[in-house]
Amino acid sequence: MPTPRRLTCQTCRSEEPHEPLTPKERDWLQGQLGNRVPDNYYKCVNNRPDGKVCLNLRTHSAEKHFRLTKRLPDALE
Ligand SMILES: [Zn+2]
Known part of the structure; x- marks a missing residue:
């Protein structure tokens, strides 16, 4: 399983703590992308x-994975 790590963030423009997605967040992203989401996605948890x-x-390997930046909603049902 992926573990939290420090990665660069395109929005924060600095190296920040990142965490792997929860199953609920993966479901949300899968709905957005329309295909299966592998476990190499990370979210920036900088305040x-x-x-x-x-x-x-x-993603773990690409800071600019999306053509436009994409962020998770603040509260997922
Ligand atoms: Zn960030």
Whole structure:
């Protein structure tokens, strides 16, 4: 299983702590992308100045995995 690690974040423009997606987050992303999501996706868990968590998505190997940046919703049902 993937483990939390420090990776660069396209939105924060710095190296920040990242965590693998939860099953619920993977389901959400799968719905967005329309295909199966492998377990190499990470979310940035840096706390932004506005009090929210960044939640920008990337893969382990590619900081700019998406053509446009993509972030998880703040609260997943
Ligand atoms: Zn970030």
